Amino acid sequence: MAYTDIVREERHVAPANYSMKIDSFSLLSEMVDNSYESREFEASSYRWKLVLYPNGDKSRNGDGYISLYLDKYLTIGDGRLKRFSAIKNKWGFPQMLSLSIFNNASNGYLIGDSCVFGVEVFVIKNEGKGEHFSMIKDPSDGxxxxxxxxxxxxxxxxxxxxxxxxxxxxxxxxxxxxxxxxxxxxxxxxxxxxxxxxxxxxxxxxxxxxxxxxxxxxxxxxxxxxxxxxxxxxxxxxxxxxxxxxxxxxxxxxxxxxxxxxxxxxxxxxxxxxxxxxxxxxxxxxxxxxxx
CATH class of the missing domain: 2.60.210.10 (Apoptosis, Tumor Necrosis Factor Receptor Associated Protein 2; Chain A)
Known part of the structure; x- marks a missing residue:
């Protein structure tokens, strides 16, 4: 798949394979350098991760954008995980969405400092699995x-x-x-x-x-x-x-x-x-x- 094959669209349903909800997005952007990787999840007998750059993947001209990738692993016979390709193991968007558009609440991507990213690898029945990531600042009992x-x-x-x-x-x-x-x-x-x-x-x-x-x-x-x-x-x-x-x-x-x-x-x-x-x-x- 080349970047020219990508079709952008707005949907009204959750992604079938994996969802990553993030609360306190502003804290994530402030506190975590580089990227945040989701937990591994399975889709169609493969293992995957979502890789989010909240401040953009600067190595791929993503500065000023949200960068989002899908990182692919291959499950082999003895149960170990191995990257599918040492040359190209990630596909995605270095410039998925500009931060100015993303941060504008009227656009509906970031609401109450919460947002959701998701992925569909193939057309399969909804697995409904996901993770809810948030960050707490100055916990009262900390x-x-x-x-x-x-x-x-x-x-x-x-x-x-x-x-x-x-x-x-x-x-x-x-x-x-x-x-x-x-x-x-x-x-x-x-x-x-x-x-x-x-x-x-x-x-x-x-x-x-x-x-x-x-x-x-x-x-x-x-x-x-x-x-x-x-x-x-x-x-x-x-x-x-x-x-x-x-x-x-x-x-x-x-x-x-x-x-x-x-x-x-x-x-x-x-x-x-x-x-x-x-x-x-x-x-x-x-x-x-x-x-x-």
């Missing part, structure tokens, strides 16, 4: 505090905080009081980890912007770092090996350690939410579906 007492007596390589429930997930902080790997003896290392990964579906991922902080307990001149990243099955915790130098920590004028207690904080600034979604339930009066 801050937690850990008082690390008797800091001078800590001798183990690392310590875990209690488990905190925030943003519908369980989290824990991981502290290396004397540093991790090459920073041992030089820096304190600090990480945020997910503690409830077993409840996620296969191939899960979770976008999080979070702040790690060590409190100045007198003047509020805290030391903090903010990180944006995707958590997944192979990366269940993120942080900084060189979070703060041990010299700074032990400098009494910084007030990080008071009465031999260090106060560590974690704050969730923004995180993604992914739910199963009945794509067949979409109707024209609620959303305009863009069909790839």
């Amino acid at each position: 801050a937690f505090t850990w008082e690390v007492q008797k800091f001078s007596e800590l001798t183990a390589e690392f310590y875990y905080s209690p488990v905190y429930l925030a943003g519908r997930h369980q989290w824990k902080l991981k502290l290396f009081p004397n540093g991790n790997t090459k920073q041992r003896g030089k820096h304190l290392s600090l990480y945020l980890g997910l503690d409830d990964c077993t409840k996620f579906h296969a191939g899960w991922k979770l976008f999080v912007e979070f702040t790690l902080r060590i409190r100045d307990q007198v003047r509020s001149h805290h030391h903090e770092e903010t990180i944006r990243t995707w958590f997944n099955a192979s990366e269940k915790d993120w942080g900084l090996t060189s979070f703060i130098s041990l010299t700074e920590i032990k400098n009494q004028s910084n007030n990080f350690i008071v009465n031999d207690t260090l106060i560590v904080e974690g704050v969730l600034n923004c995180l993604s939410v992914l739910k199963d979604f009945d794509g067949a339930s979409l109707i024209r009066k609620e959303y305009t579906t863009l069909v790839l």
Whole structure:
């Protein structure tokens, strides 16, 4: 299929194979660099993904547009997935729709910061499967505090905080009081980890912007770092090996350690939410579906 073979049309029914509803589209555009990939879905014995560039695929002259692609995989005999072609595995629209038209609510593509993208691979009966992706900014329960007492007596390589429930997930902080790997003896290392990964579906991922902080307990001149990243099955915790130098920590004028207690904080600034979604339930009066 060449781009010249593409026919653009406006429809009144949801796409038959897969729908991807996105809430908080403005946050997605602001927080996530490059692209967002849907979960894998099956259509006509093949595995696929939708790949959305909310700010345009700049590598293909998509700047200023919504870019949307269909990424194809081939299922082979032993059940493994393999890209159908190493040369051309994605088809789609680098310039699907200009952002100026898309962002204009009167056009009906983006309503209440929500939109829907979809795909039909072949003409088949409606499978009705899909996903509902949204992003939450500053969740109300997204801050937690850990008082690390008797800091001078800590001798183990690392310590875990209690488990905190925030943003519908369980989290824990991981502290290396004397540093991790090459920073041992030089820096304190600090990480945020997910503690409830077993409840996620296969191939899960979770976008999080979070702040790690060590409190100045007198003047509020805290030391903090903010990180944006995707958590997944192979990366269940993120942080900084060189979070703060041990010299700074032990400098009494910084007030990080008071009465031999260090106060560590974690704050969730923004995180993604992914739910199963009945794509067949979409109707024209609620959303305009863009069909790839």
